[in-house]
Amino acid sequence: MVLTSRRTATASRADRIARGKAARSAAPRSSHAGFTRERGRPAPLDLLAQQDATRVPELLPIRYGRMSVSPFTYYRGAALPMASDLSGTPVSGLRVQACGDAHLMNFGVFASPERKLVFDINDFDETLPGPWEWDVKRLAASLEIAGRHNGFTPRQCRGVVIGTVEQYRTAMRGFTDRTALDVWYAHADVEQVKALYADRLRGNRRRRMLEKNMASAVAHDNLGALRRFTSKAGGRVHIEPDPPIVLPLEALERDYSEVGEVRERLEEIVQDYRATLEPERRVLLDRYRLVDLALKVVGVGSVGTRCWIILMLGNDDRDPLFLQAKEASASVLEQFAGVSHYDNAGQRVVVGQRLMQTVSDIFLGWIHVTGFDDRPRDFYLRQLRDWKGSANVESMDPRDLRTYGMLCAWTLARAHARTGDGIAIGAYLGSGDTFDRAIAEFTRDYADQNEKDYAALSEAIRTGAVMAELGK
Structure with a gap:
């Protein structure tokens, strides 16, 4: 595990x-500047093909179709190629629980158990102990690429990145002056976010947009999912097919006696998952009965992994609980940062999420099962929708994107301070802007490389070497 070691905890502040300052000798802060892919590194398309080997073949064209929309969507799906690239870049030797895929679209709002909207990292498929620098570079590069996608000038893109990295640095140094418990409890609920960044939300239009986004997130709940994904026939609520994005069990199996067997097995799977929950949450889960199951396509980089949505009902048809069971495999960081301590990849995701988030989904758990194809697989489960929302990055101007990047950076710094030696990292970063400027140069070069990699994917699609379709 990556919680600050006892040796670190008992070391003096000095x-x-x-x-942290000694780490500057091994990796000077200026050494993070620039990027050139090392000779001999695997081609990004070859790395993506490695992942294809364990995914649902019929869904792969949707994956590449979504990645082919723009350099920005390509970047979202290219976590493994970037992990390969980052493994050749300087690191200080200070490790944290890394997100592994900390691009700006993997942050958002969701409901805390106290039913407040909080802002946090919301995707942990790749989480693993690793260098904190890799998360910072993944986030910063995503902002440079998003800025280019929005038509910003190079100077505007640099301003967004500099502001973001500066916020990470100052937040990390700020956390060093707080107690360990203060850092552990620190979080950003939406009211705090609005108060903190109110002076940056110029004009009533932006404030109204924020309020609208928050209201939209609250509407993304279980009842909203019931309306979107289900219909009723013969007195029975069931998940409505929406091929190829949503495929209920009956759409996957022609032998209905086999469907019955699968449903029985699913009941056993839910019980296995139940055992990973805290006792009081098992009591709550027991109030619901399993009703239906469907395969669902999600995300960009995740397309092709097996993701099931499970419909459960409580008191009546207006008391739904939607769970998402998402396949978990080895983190993209494991080839470069070391193998996970956990045999179950679902447990790796859940533990990493609980370490990095201040509050997590009450139904977060994991299982190991023999899949419907008789192959062993790991999954983690959480609610499909629980007031979840994400930012509309394409509508942001440079000031908005910089503000949003700063919020993501504060959140990432807090997660790293919770799980690593924040005092040492803060000392490494220092009070000057050397690191900030170095990362701005890195992101400029990496965004250039990303455009070349996107062009290679587009050419592979054009020649038929890679099959792609946009889907829905």
Whole structure:
């Protein structure tokens, strides 16, 4: 595990500061500037093809179709190629629980157990102990690429990145002055976010847009999912087919006696998952009965992994609980940062999420099952929708994107301070802007490389070497 070691916890503050400053000798802050892909690195398309080997073949064209929309959508799906690239870049040797895929679209709002909207990282498929720098570079590069996608000038893109990295640095140094419990409890609920960034939300239009986005997130609940994904026939609520994005069990199996057997097995799977929940949450889960199951396509980089949505009902047809069971495999970081301590990849995701988030879904759990294809697979489960919402990045101007990047950076710094030696990292970063400027140069070069990689995917699609369709 990556929680700050007992040795670190018992070291004096002065020793931890000295450790951080000493790391500058191994990896000077200016050494993070620039990027050139090392000779001999695997081609990005070859790395993506490695992942294809374990995914649902029929869904792969949708994956590449979504990645082919723009350099920005390509970047979202290229976590493994970037992990390969980052493994050749300088690191300080200070490790944290890394997100592994900390691009700006993997942050958003969701409901806390106390039913407040909070802002946090919301995707942990690739989480693993690793260098904190890799998360910062993944986030910063995503902002440069998003800025280019929105038509920003190079100077505007640089301003967005500099502001974001500066916020990470100052937030990390700020956390060093707080107690361990203060850092652990720190979070950004929506009211705090609005108060903190109110002076940056110029004009009533932006404030109204924020309020609209928050209201939209609250509407993304279980009842909303019931309206969107289900219909009623013969007195029975069931998940409505929407091929190829949503495929209920009956749409996958022609032998209806086999469907019955699968449903029985599913009941056993839910019970296995139940055992990973806290006792009081098992009591709540027991109030619901399993009703239906469907395969669902999600995300960009995740397309092709097996993702099931499970409909459960409580008191009546207006008391739904939608769970999402998402396949988990080895993190993209494992080839470069070391193998996970957990045999179950679903448990790796859940533990990493609980470490990095201040509050997590009450139904977060994991299972290991023999799949419907008789192959062993790991899954993690959570609610499909629980007031979840994400930012509309394409509508942002440079000021908006910089503000949003700063919020993501504060959130990432808090997660890293929770799970690593924040005092040492803060000392490494220092009070000057050397690191900020270095990362701005890195993101400029990496965005250039990303455009070349996107062009290679587009050419592969054009020649038929890669099959792609946009789907829905």
